Every structure is written in structure tokens, then in C-alpha cells.
Amino acid sequence: MPLWQIDIYPAEGQADREAVRTTEEIHELGLGDDVAVSFSRSFLVQGEFAFDEATRLATTLLSDSVTETPVVAIAGQDTLNEAPGSETIMVNVMPKPGVMDPVASSTLSAARDAGFDVTAVRSMRKYWLGEMDDTSLQTICRRALSNDAIEQVVVGPLEMDELDIGSSYEFKLITIPIRSLTDTELETLSREGQLYLTLVEMQTIRNHFQSLGRDPTDIELESIAQTWSEHCSHKTLAGRIHYRGPQSDGTPFGDERQYENMLKETIFAATQTIRKNLGDDDWCVSVFKDNAGIVKFDDDFHVCFKVETHNHPSALEPYGGANTGIGGVIRDPMGTGMGAKPICNTDVFCFAPPDIKPDELPPGVLHPRRVIKGVVSGVRDYGNRMGIPTVNGAVYFDKRYLGNPLVYCGNAGIIPVGMENKEVMPDDLIVAIGGRTGRDGIHGATFSSAELTSESESLSGGAVQIGNAITEKMVLDVLIQARDRGLFTAVTDCGAGGFSSAVGEMGEELGAEVWLDKAPLKYDGLTYTEIWISEAQERMVFSVPQESWDEFRLLCESEGVEAAVLGKFTPTGRLLLTYHGETVGDVSMQFLHDGRPPIIRDANYDVPTFDPIEIPAMSADDHHQTLLQVMSSLNVASKHWVIRQYDHEVQGGSVVKPLVGPQCDGPGDAAVVRPRIDSRRGLVLSCGMNPHYGDFDTYHMAASAIDEAMRNAVAVGADPSRIAILDNFCWGYTDRAETLGSLVRAAIACQDMAITLGTPFVSGKDSLNNEFSFFDDDGNKETISIPPSLLISAMGQIDDVSKSVTMDAKEAGNVVFLVGETHAELGGSHFSLVRDLKGGEVPKVDAIQAKVTFAAVHDAMQKSLVRSCHDLSEGGLVAAAVEMAMAGGLGMKLDLAEVCRDDLSPTEALFSESNTRFLIETTPDNADLFAALLTAAKVKVTRLGTIESSPNLSITVGDQSVLHSSVAEVKSAWIAPLDW
Numbered sequence: 001m002p003l004w005q006i007d008i009y010p011a012e013g014q015a016d017r018e019a020v021r022t023t024e025e026i027h028e029l030g031l032g033d034d035v036a037v038s039f040s041r042s043f044l045v046q047g048e049f050a051f052d053e054a055t056r057l058a059t060t061l062l063s064d065s066v067t068e069t070p071v072v073a074i075a076g077q078d079t080l081n082e083a084p085g086s087e088t089i090m091v092n093v094m095p096k097p098g099v100m101d102p103v104a105s106s107t108l109s110a111a112r113d114a115g116f117d118v119t120a121v122r123s124m125r126k127y128w129l130g131e132m133d134d135t136s137l138q139t140i141c142r143r144a145l146s147n148d149a150i151e152q153v154v155v156g157p158l159e160m161d162e163l164d165i166g167s168s169y170e171f172k173l174i175t176i177p178i179r180s181l182t183d184t185e186l187e188t189l190s191r192e193g194q195l196y197l198t199l200v201e202m203q204t205i206r207n208h209f210q211s212l213g214r215d216p217t218d219i220e221l222e223s224i225a226q227t228w229s230e231h232c233s234h235k236t237l238a239g240r241i242h243y244r245g246p247q248s249d250g251t252p253f254g255d256e257r258q259y260e261n262m263l264k265e266t267i268f269a270a271t272q273t274i275r276k277n278l279g280d281d282d283w284c285v286s287v288f289k290d291n292a293g294i295v296k297f298d299d300d301f302h303v304c305f306k307v308e309t310h311n312h313p314s315a316l317e318p319y320g321g322a323n324t325g326i327g328g329v330i331r332d333p334m335g336t337g338m339g340a341k342p343i344c345n346t347d348v349f350c351f352a353p354p355d356i357k358p359d360e361l362p363p364g365v366l367h368p369r370r371v372i373k374g375v376v377s378g379v380r381d382y383g384n385r386m387g388i389p390t391v392n393g394a395v396y397f398d399k400r401y402l403g404n405p406l407v408y409c410g411n412a413g414i415i416p417v418g419m420e421n422k423e424v425m426p427d428d429l430i431v432a433i434g435g436r437t438g439r440d441g442i443h444g445a446t447f448s449s450a451e452l453t454s455e456s457e458s459l460s461g462g463a464v465q466i467g468n469a470i471t472e473k474m475v476l477d478v479l480i481q482a483r484d485r486g487l488f489t490a491v492t493d494c495g496a497g498g499f500s501s502a503v504g505e506m507g508e509e510l511g512a513e514v515w516l517d518k519a520p521l522k523y524d525g526l527t528y529t530e531i532w533i534s535e536a537q538e539r540m541v542f543s544v545p546q547e548s549w550d551e552f553r554l555l556c557e558s559e560g561v562e563a564a565v566l567g568k569f570t571p572t573g574r575l576l577l578t579y580h581g582e583t584v585g586d587v588s589m590q591f592l593h594d595g596r597p598p599i600i601r602d603a604n605y606d607v608p609t610f611d612p613i614e615i616p617a618m619s620a621d622d623h624h625q626t627l628l629q630v631m632s633s634l635n636v637a638s639k640h641w642v643i644r645q646y647d648h649e650v651q652g653g654s655v656v657k658p659l660v661g662p663q664c665d666g667p668g669d670a671a672v673v674r675p676r677i678d679s680r681r682g683l684v685l686s687c688g689m690n691p692h693y694g695d696f697d698t699y700h701m702a703a704s705a706i707d708e709a710m711r712n713a714v715a716v717g718a719d720p721s722r723i724a725i726l727d728n729f730c731w732g733y734t735d736r737a738e739t740l741g742s743l744v745r746a747a748i749a750c751q752d753m754a755i756t757l758g759t760p761f762v763s764g765k766d767s768l769n770n771e772f773s774f775f776d777d778d779g780n781k782e783t784i785s786i787p788p789s790l791l792i793s794a795m796g797q798i799d800d801v802s803k804s805v806t807m808d809a810k811e812a813g814n815v816v817f818l819v820g821e822t823h824a825e826l827g828g829s830h831f832s833l834v835r836d837l838k839g840g841e842v843p844k845v846d847a848i849q850a851k852v853t854f855a856a857v858h859d860a861m862q863k864s865l866v867r868s869c870h871d872l873s874e875g876g877l878v879a880a881a882v883e884m885a886m887a888g889g890l891g892m893k894l895d896l897a898e899v900c901r902d903d904l905s906p907t908e909a910l911f912s913e914s915n916t917r918f919l920i921e922t923t924p925d926n927a928d929l930f931a932a933l934l935t936a937a938k939v940k941v942t943r944l945g946t947i948e949s950s951p952n953l954s955i956t957v958g959d960q961s962v963l964h965s966s967v968a969e970v971k972s973a974w975i976a977p978l979d980w
Contacts, residue, residue, distance in 0.1 A: 001047065001119065003162055004054045005075040007040040007126060008063045009084055016084075022127065026144045029367050030358040035140070036130035038085045042092075043107060044075060046163050047118040057116055062107070081157050087128035089137060092154040093146045094124040100440045100466035100522075100537065120163040143358070143367065149316040150466065169525045173584060174218040178206050195225035204597050219529040219577055219585040226497040226533060227504055228596045230768055236734050237263045237766055239599030243744045246607050253606065259744075266747040267727060270754035271761050283722060284760055286420050291332040291493060292340070292413065293762025294420050295724050297797065298681055302420055304340050305685075305795045306332040307410035307726050309767040314407040318366065318374025320466040324537050326382045326409040327467040331493030333413030334476060335540065337420040339483040339491055340413030342476070343651065343675045345383045346685055347393040348791055349375055349642075350406035350730075353634060362403065362774040362782070371405050379409065380645040385469035386476070389654055390646035391671035392685045396789075397634040398692075403772020403784040406730050408791050412685060414675040419483065422490035424506050428543040430514060430567040431488075432499070433556055434475040435538035437531055438522035440466060471538040471561075478561050479540065487544065487552045494539035499566070500532050502541040504575060508593050511572035516579045518566050528579040543569060601734075605741030607697050613826050613840030615907050623910060623955075623963040627882065628973045629834040630875045630911070636830055637977040640665065652677055655801045656716050661808035666887020669715040669871050670794075672804045682804065684723075684796035686712035692828040694788035696842035698742040702749035702790050703845040707915040709794040710757065710854060711871040715918060717804045717861050718796030720854035725754065726793040727764040732771050732785035742788050750790075756847035757854075762795075805861055807870035809888030812949035814867055815927040816892060818877065818942040819934060820853055820917030822899050824908045830875050831911035843913050849939075850916040856937035857918060865922055865930045872917040878910040878963065880919045882953050886971040894945035897958045906962040910955070921947060 010016050018039040026035045043062060045054070051072065058070035073079045081090060095101045104121040111118040127145055129137070141153050181189065186202035189195070197205075205224055209216050216224075226232060241262045247254035259265050268288055275282045285302050286294040292306035310325025326345060333340040352368040361367060366374075383390045388411070482488055494502045499519070503512050516528045522536070544552050549565070556563040570576075575592060577585030588595075618626070630636055640659065648657045656672035659665055670686035688708030693701035706725065714720050727750060734740040754761055770786040798804060826832050827840030860866050868888070872880045877899075885892050899909045922930045927943070934941040948954075953970070955963040 001162070003075040003160060004045045004047070005073055005080050005158070006043045006045060006054065006058045006062055007071045007080060008042065008058070009040045009069050009071065011067050011069045014067050022144065025369070026140055028369055029143055031140050031143055032132070032136060035132070036085065036087050038083060038087050038128040040084070040126045042124040042126045044122040044124060044160070044163060045111070045118055046120040047116060049117055053116065057111060061110055061114060075158060075160050083128040085128065087130050089129040089131070090156060091127040091129065091141055091145055092124055092158045093127070093151055094122060096150055096152050099150045100438060100468065102466060102468035105468060106470065122163055143370070147317050147366070150320060169527060171528070171579060171582065173582065175215045176218055176221050177215050178221070179210050179215055181206065195221070197225055197228060200597050201228060204595065208591060208595065217585055219532055220587050222529055222533050223500050223504065223575070223585065223587060224592060226500050227592050231496050232501060233596065234263065234766055235596065235599045236601070236740070236768055237729070237743070239601060241601050241603050241740065241744060243603040243741065245605040245741055245745050253604070262744060262747060266751040267761050267764060270751040273755050274758055274760045277758070284724070284762060286337065287760065287762040290336045292336040293724065293726065294336065294415065295762060295795070297414070297675065297683070298679065299417070301414050301416055301676065303412060303414050303675060303683055303795065304333050304336050305410065305412045305724070305726060305793070306763050307346065307408055307728050307791065307793045308332065308765055309728060309730060310407045310409065311404055311730065311767050311770055314371070314375055314405055315366070315403065318371045318405070319378040322375040322378030322407050322409070323382050323467040325407050326379045327469065327472055327537055328493070328495050329409045330386065330388065330411045330472065331495065331540065333411055334479055335491050335493035336413065337415050338422055339419070339479045340415035341480055342388050342411050342413045343653065343683070344412050344671070344673050344685065345388050345390040346410035346687065346793065347379050347390060348395070348408040348687055348689065350396045350398065350401045350691070350786070350789060352399055352402035352405070353397050356402070362772070362784070364774060365403055365772065368402065375405065375407055376642050376645060382467055382469045384647045386473045387650045389648050389650050389673070391648055391654055391658060391673060392687065393658070394687055394689060395639050395642060396689065396691060398787055400784060400787050404770040404786050406770070406786065406789055408728055410793055412683060412795060424490045424510055424543040424569050425545065426510060426569060426571045428489055428545055428569045429549055429565050430503055430512060430569060431542040431544045431549070431552065431563055432494070432519065432566050433478060433540055433542065433561050433563040435468060435471050435536055436520045436522040436562065437526065437534050437536045437539070439526065439530055439534060440536050442530060442534055467537045474559055474561050475538060475540055478556055478559050482552055482555055485551070485555070487548045487555070488542040489545060490543040492541055494541055496535060498532065498534045498536070499541070503566070504592060506541065506543060507569050507575065508589055511570045511574050511589060512567060513570050513576045514567040514578070516577060516584070518564055520562055520564050528577070528584050532577065601740055602737045603741040603744045604737045605698070605745045608695070610696065610827060610839040613832065613837055615826070615905060618907050620961045620963050623907065624965050626831065626834065626911070627878055627963065627965055627970060630830045630879055631882065631970050632973040632977050633830055633834055634977055636874045636879060636974070638665070638667070638975045639978060640975065641978045641980045655682060656804050656806055660806040661887035662889055666808045667883055669712040669807055670718070672716055672798060672801055674801055680800045680802065682798040682801035684713045684716055684718035684798055686794045686796070688712065688792045688794070689790065690828070691787045691789050692833065693842050694742070696827050698746040698788050699749040700842045700844050701788065702746035703753050703847070704843055704915055705790050705792040706750065706753045706757070706759070707845045707850055708871070708873055709792040710759065710850070711916060711918065713794045713796040714854045714857055715805065715807065715869045715871045717798045718858070719798065720851070720858055721758065723759050723794050723796040724762045725759050727761055728791040728793070729766040730770055730786060730789040730791070731766070731768050734768050746788065746790055753845065753847050757851050803861060805866055805869045807868055807884055807887060809884045809890045809892070809921060809947045810867045812890060812947050814921045814923055814947045816894060816944045816946060817920045817922065817930065818899065818917065818944050819857060819920055819939060820872070821914065821940050822877070822904060822909060822912050822917065823914045824904060825912050825914045826908060829911060829913045843915050845915045852937060853916050853939045856934050856939045857920070859937070860930055860933055863933070865926045865933065866920055867923060868921040870919045872919065873913065876911040876913050877919070878955065882965065882967060882970050884919060884921070885951070885953055885967045886974070889951065891948035891950045891952045891954070891967055892945060893948050893954045895956050895958065896944065896962070898942045900957050906957050910963065
């Protein structure tokens, strides 16, 4: 059967954009200047047709006749090796066998629909490079042209005459002789088998099977490892922890606590307390028991929200890791209750600075620029292709994220009232729909629970998946229709652990019998264990009554979605796995889900001590130059390059978008969307995160993150009494008592803040062991640990989106107020970072005052007294003021004399990052009424000055000028760093 190669080049007169991009990337990565590059995208197509048909396929389906020119030939012919330019070195890059190739999959389907007799397709990229030495070539191939985790590189002509699409598998039942293993051998098995279980856990498994008088099969051991993994069971945070930490006054080890289940006794307990206090007014529906947390929205619908992390896969393959991260979290609301419709996405990224020199990279680490571009495009492509707007997020930079970038992806959905619960029934069929199963994602759950090393790329490349958003959109269409027809009793997504996790969790209280040979496969050759633990994407598992199966199957067929019966739920209390009638696994559900020995750990935390910060004497020009430094620092600088790649308008419900103001270039505080186009009720999404504060005290870091998420939501109009929050802990290696202690202290802060604010946690996730180890040139082991990183995501509500408020200054002559108290809190601030100053006081939160302040600001908005509102966060008051001015195309004239009365220096007043503060613009007619309203609520409010038509920021303390800046100059500095 012929194997055709179709190369597609830019047409004559068209720019070779991919070649230009590749040349720029090679230069940016420091791998060479002015490297000559030409490019073509290519397809290998195996099919029973002649040259004319192959040409028709190329011209009608694979290329654009206006902008592109295809070249068609039998694979391996010389005509395919001719460079379009003067370049002489040909490099072919294609997915490794077993890696999901969405473009090839879509091409195969489209070609068959068009009547072409195609049996297999593989996509490929083809580069021609100018002359260079072999070392430079290998470096460019590895660093700029490909990713070894998922792609293979062939230099020179491609000698293939058929596509390898899998070989046959001969069944052989494999058992693991665990009963006879010593402790050392158990540890070796755990590590080399990529189980990543502790010795105590391995001993528990050994003892269990000794009691049964047999050894486990490989699939039984894999099922247990997946279920017991940190990623799936959160065993560290849900374990027994003896904690010793400081009292609230900083007394070392004055707080000693014993937790039987730390998560339940902090995060969960806070929500339980709040719900009890709300009584009949409780607006939480389902918390911490499903794929996403659900709260009430209106009489007809609830809303749900989930945020996940996909850190380790994104470190190895940024595009695929982030792509499947957002795809996976979209499936969480889809698998919540009886199925929610996704309405919007969020994302938060943590990267190493992009200007790191290539020779500073540890072995096995991708350059931050590659990581950034891959992660952003991965999230972009999936959300945009599914038709889900990405409406809120943030980007943080720190060198400590070099080995472990953090990729937080979130999704909010809407679900009809009465559809929030589900229950698997005996004899229901286990039905899988969506994507087929392949080797992508093997050991993903266990891999994500381990520390990364310089060898992870080669050892765990199979743990990275590649997504196909179009397939997931088709699955969503089936899900909503089947839900509304009542064709199933329960549903969940197929995420970490694949079928093992999905079926295991659904059948936990009942039992399940699974026929692994019934699973649709992407290609031949998969073992029964690979079928069971594969994390191939876009798959959902349903519990379907037998009498509904025919209608369910026909619905799937009508939408072009593959569905297969994999077994049935049985009231046996056991997980029975078969392959062509042979029993390959038989495990007690009780042992699988409750047999893991509890983690018992010590946690110690001592607040680091810092000297008072030494602030140099600063003139107005010094303040101006510092403002330029702050606004051009990576954490504050405009993220427009990221934001503008996302579709904010799809589904038509976006009200307040990420960029606001007349030119849509101001940094909005939070997103406002209308889940129902026929209703004016809105959903508000925001986030808060302050990794630098964790270097001072993780308690205040966590409290500040909650305060920031809350004030961002309140700033756009959210009702503070109806805000739900989510926690996402990303930490280093928590086997160290001090590292675990820092996490426990953060969780204590979460509990304290949530209860005081009356803001329940409804969902959460943790990602531990975010460390990267490697050996330096002298053979010494070095480890890079991320800073303690707690993301708080908030979901609020607004009764009428017409009352939403944005942060851009609206009109010259309006009055500017500062709401909240400013303290000398420059510890961990961006002022300190850009000036390289150490020490100081980290910002703290007065939670009682915060609750009063949020309520008062919301009341003023409800009374239409607020024209614009911006929260004070990174960079402090001066950064917030200039952001409001530049977003509105206006200026400001402010006097900080009142702010500086409490012994604050002008520098502290300008740059302090004290919490629970807002800059608010009102009309002159409403200024006194606004001030009186907040004063009556016992909230500090300070009249600072006015909005000016002149585009300058002028700040004084009485008669003393402390800063004068051109808004245009500051805006240029703000835009430039990430204006890619």
C-alpha cells in the first residue's frame, strides 16, 4: 500500500512565517544568530490511491490554494528532499509512536469522509537549515525544533515505506512476586516500576497479598499505586500530622496541634462552620465530594468551579501538558453531578524568567521561553477550539520555577437545579465515550506525584498526553443531550489514572466488572494493563441502565462519538478485571480505597526573622525611576501577549473581560460573565496569589492570597457575602518537616480567613513534590524547589451585570479615594524586589476589618456611587493609580498628606502592598456621600485628589512633590517586557 508524503510550503510571494518564528526562537535561546531556516508542514498518508488522488487530497483538504503550494510524492523520493531555499540540512520532526497526533486524527477522519481510501495518517514538520557543525545541529534540534519527550527527529531523507500503527499483542498474564521481596527490593520495585509508593505502602501491599496466599498481577499493583498516589488520594494533606508552629504573635513553636486529617480539620472544617452559621440561608450545594464544587446561582441553575494543576507534564512537554491540563479541568464540571455545561476558563502560570541564558539551564530543563510559549499556546488552542472563553488569570515569574513551571487551569460550569447528584446503580453498564485508548499518559498519576529529575524526560515521557479539543466538544454535546434525556445515572471524567481511576471511583461503594478487551484502541499492541491505566484524553465514563443503552448508543452515533460498553457495576464490593474472558485483576474495593496506611508526619514551622527594611532617601525622580522599574518588572508588566491569544467573546456572555478601558488595554481586576444569556445575573471570577510573601511567613502569604482574590471580585461588583473560594497548594518536597510545616501554617490561615470572612471553600487540589534535582559538573546533587505557591480562586455573583465596575479612570474632574489602611509593609513587595532590598514587614490581613470593608465597598457600588475601582496589590498605591490612568487615557493628581500622617514615609505610602485597599473614583456630586457611607461603616477612607485630563501622574505630600510621571512613558515601560 503506497505511503504518500505531502509537503506544504508557502505559495510564491507568501512569507514563510514558521521559518521566521523558528529563526527568532533559535536566536532567543542563544543557539545561534542569523541561522537560515526554511519550513514545510507535512503529512504522511497511507492509502490505496494513485498520484492524481493524492494530489486532489493535498489541494482540496490539506492546503490553502491561495497561500500555500503542496508537493506530492511517494515517501522517500528525491523530489521531497530538495530545499526550497539555499539551506542544505533537512530535519524531519514527527510524534513518537504512541503519542496522540490530533492533526493526523482529524485529517484521517476528514479524508475518509471525503471518500479517500486512507488507512493511516501522520503529521510532520520539516525544516531545512544552513550549514553548521554537528554539535550545533544536535543542540538546535533538541532545544528549538523538537521535544524529546514526545517527538522523534530524523536528520536527512526520511526512509519509510509504511506507517507503524501498532503490532499485535499476545496475551500473557503477568504476576509480580512481591511476597518474597525484601524492603530494599520493594523500594526498587516502587521506583523502577514508576509506582512512587513509600516503603510502608509497599509493605502493606506485600502483607495484603501474603494474607491472600498469592502475588498480585501487574494490573492489580498498578491499580493500587494509582489509587494511592499523592495525585489521586492527597495522602499527605489528608494524613496524620503533628504540627508545631508559632503563635499569632510570632512566639516560636507556641502552637502545637495534632491532625488526624489535616485537610478535613482546616479547609473542610472552615466550610462546615460557615454552612452551619448560614443555616437555612446556606447557598452551598455540593462541596469536596464531586469533580467540582457547586453553589446556588438562581432558581433554575447552579454553578460549579474547579481548578487543577498540570505541572510535571508541562515541564516535560509544555504544549501537551497545558493542552491536556485545560482539557482535563473542562471535563471536571462535565463530570460533576449529572453533567455541567462549561461556560468559561481561567488560567494562572508560574514561570522562570524568559531571559535566562541557555548555558545556565540544568540538564533536562527546557528553556523558559519554550515553556512559556508552549504552555500559553496549549491552553489557547484547547479553549478556543472548544468554544469556551478564557476570562481570568495571572502570570508569575520566579527563578525557582525553572525546573517546575506551575500550570493552574480552571473551568466554571452551569448545571440545572436537581442535576447536582448522581448514583451508580447495580447492573448499570460501564460505558466509555470519546477518544480511543492509546499509550499516551501511562503512569501520569504516579508520575505527577514524584519529584522531577534531569532524567524525567526520558523516563516519564509517556506520562505526557496530547489533547484533541474537537473530540471533547463532541463528547460535551452528547453529554448534555443524554443528561436531559435521562439516559444515565452517573458520569465522571477519565483523568489521572484513566479507566482505573474513573471506574474505580464510580464503583467504590458497589463494585465493578470490567472487560478490558472491549475498549476501543488507537492501534494494536496495547497490553491489558496499558488499556486500564492509559490517560488518553477526551474520554468520559457513564453508568448507563441497560434499558437505556440502545438510545444512548444511537445518540452517540448521531454526533459522531464512539461509545463502548466496558462492563457493568456489580454489588460485589470487588473490582474484577478481565481480558478476553481471562481474569487479570480481582481486588477488594475496600482495600483499594481504604487500605492505604495513613501518612504520619511531623511538621515544624518557625517564622523567619528579618531586619527592618532600610529605605534610602528618595527624590521625586527616584520615585519615578522606581515606578518604571516596578511597572516593567515581569510580575507587574502587561500580559497582553498572553491575553490576546484567548477568545473572550465566544458564547456571548463575557461582560468584564481581562483587558478593560476605551482601548481594551487596562489590567482588569476580575471577570464578569453571564452564564445565561437570557438573564442579567452574572458570575464573577478572580484569583489571588503572592509567592514572594511565603519567604516571610506562609500564614500571611495565604491570608493575603484570599484577601486579594476577594478584593479583586469585590472591585468589579461581586457580592462579598456570596463568594466561594478554591485552594490550590503547590509545594516542594513535604517529607521535610519544615516544608510540610510551612504548608500546614498556610492551611491554618485559610481556615481562619474563610471563617472570619464567611467565604467557604468548595473545592481544591494540591500538587506536591515540585522539585527538580540534577547533578552539577562536579557530581554534586543540586535541587531547585519552587517557592510555596498557594493559588486562591474566587467565584462570586452579581445580581445585575449592568452594575459591574471596571478599573479604568472614567472622566476628568472626578474624585479619587483610597479605601483601607496603609502600613509600612514593604517585605516581599515589588519595590523591594526591583531595588534588591531585604527584610521588612510582610503585608498582613485584618480579617474582621476586611469583611467590613468589602461589604461597605459593595454597598457603595449598589448605590451607584462608584465610577471605577481598582484593588491595590503588586506595586502598591502608585502602581494602581497609574494603571487606572493609563487604562482610561487620563491622568491623576493626588496628595498623600493624609496617608503619611501615621509616620509613613512617602516611599512607603507609594509602594507599600498592604492588603484590603482600593482606589475608587466617584463623581464630585457623590464624593461626600461616598465618604460618609464608608465612614459610617467604620472603614478608613481618604480623599486623595482628582482625575485629570492631562495624561500625567502627579503625586505630592502637601507642598512636596514626591512623583511626577508621564502616563505614556510608564505605559510603554509596562507593555515592553512581554510584548512578544
